[in-house]
Amino acid sequence: MTPPSVAALARSYRAERVLTGLVGLLALAAGALALVVGQGWLGSFRALRPVLDPIAVERLTAWQTTARVGAVVLGVVLLVLGVLIALRALRPERHPDxxxxxxxxxxxxxxxxxxxxxxxxxxxxxxxxxxxxxxxxxxxxxxxxxxxxxxxxxxxxxxxxxxxxxxxxxxxxxxxxxxxxxxxxxxxxxxxxxxxxx
CATH class of the missing domain: 3.30.70.1350 (Cation efflux protein, cytoplasmic domain)
Incomplete structure (x- = not known):
C-alpha cells in the first residue's frame, strides 16, 4: 500500500482511469459484436434479424413486472455509482495546517x-x-x-x-x-x- 504522503505528491486518478478503461472496453466489445453480427459472420439469418429480437421482446412482454423492476434497480445502481465517482473525482485536495x-x-x-x-x-x-x-x-x-x-x-x-x-x-x-x-x-x-x- 502506498503511504498517504507519497500518494499526495501526484494526485491519483487510478479509479477514474480504470472505470473509463472498462467502459471503453465494453463499448469496443459491443461495437465489435454488432459488426460481426451485421456482417453475417455468425450466419446470414442473424444478420437479417432486427436489433430488437422478437423472441426477446416476447419474453420481456411475458415478464413485464420483473423486467421493469430490474431496469429500475439497474438505473438506481448506475446513478449511485455515477454520483460516488463524481464526488470522488471532485473532492478537494488536502492542504495540512x-x-x-x-x-x-x-x-x-x-x-x-x-x-x-x-x-x-x-x-x-x-x-x-x-x-x-x-x-x-x-x-x-x-x-x-x-x-x-x-x-x-x-x-x-x-x-x-x-x-x-x-x-x-x-x-x-x-x-x-x-x-x-x-x-x-x-x-x-x-x-x-x-x-x-x-
Missing part, C-alpha cells in the same frame, strides 16, 4: 499557504532561481511537498539541486517536524532573452 500550540484558548496554527509561501521564498534565495512556487499537500501527520522552480538562463542545475536538497528541503523538514518530506520538484529552465529585429 501546522498546529504549533494545541492548548485551548492559546492555539497557534500556521496555515499551509503560509508554510508554502515560506518554502517558496527560501527556494528563491538559492543562486540561479528566478522564482519558485510551493504547495503543501497530504495529511498533518504525513505532509508532502510540491516545489516548482524557475531557473535563470545558464544556471547549473546540479548546483541548484544540491542547495535545494541540503538547505531548503532540510529547513522545511525541520520546521514541519518530520524526518521525511516526500517532495516532487519541477524545474523550468530559463530561455534566452528575445532579441528585437531592427
Amino acid at each position: 501546522l498546529a504549533l500550540d494545541d492548548e485551548p484558548g492559546r492555539g497557534l496554527v500556521v496555515t499551509s499557504g503560509a508554510i508554502a509561501a515560506a518554502i517558496a521564498a527560501d527556494a528563491e534565495r538559492v543562486d540561479g532561481v528566478s522564482r519558485a512556487r510551493a504547495t503543501v499537500v497530504g495529511e498533518v501527520s504525513a505532509p508532502a511537498l510540491r516545489l516548482s522552480v524557475w531557473l535563470h538562463e545558464g544556471t547549473r542545475l546540479k548546483q541548484v539541486w544540491r542547495e535545494l536538497d541540503e538547505s531548503v528541503l532540510r529547513r522545511a523538514r525541520e520546521s514541519l517536524g518530520v524526518d521525511a518530506l516526500p517532495t516532487a520538484v519541477r524545474v523550468e529552465l530559463g530561455s534566452g532573452e528575445r532579441q528585437r529585429v531592427r
Whole structure:
C-alpha cells in the first residue's frame, strides 16, 4: 500500500482511469459484436434479424413486472455509482495546517499557504532561481511537498539541486517536524532573452 504522503505528491486518478478503461472496453466489445453480427459472420439469418429480437421482446412482454423492476434497480445502481465517482473525482485536495500550540484558548496554527509561501521564498534565495512556487499537500501527520522552480538562463542545475536538497528541503523538514518530506520538484529552465529585429 502506498503511504498517504507519497500518494499526495501526484494526485491519483487510478479509479477514474480504470472505470473509463472498462467502459471503453465494453463499448469496443459491443461495437465489435454488432459488426460481426451485421456482417453475417455468425450466419446470414442473424444478420437479417432486427436489433430488437422478437423472441426477446416476447419474453420481456411475458415478464413485464420483473423486467421493469430490474431496469429500475439497474438505473438506481448506475446513478449511485455515477454520483460516488463524481464526488470522488471532485473532492478537494488536502492542504495540512501546522498546529504549533494545541492548548485551548492559546492555539497557534500556521496555515499551509503560509508554510508554502515560506518554502517558496527560501527556494528563491538559492543562486540561479528566478522564482519558485510551493504547495503543501497530504495529511498533518504525513505532509508532502510540491516545489516548482524557475531557473535563470545558464544556471547549473546540479548546483541548484544540491542547495535545494541540503538547505531548503532540510529547513522545511525541520520546521514541519518530520524526518521525511516526500517532495516532487519541477524545474523550468530559463530561455534566452528575445532579441528585437531592427
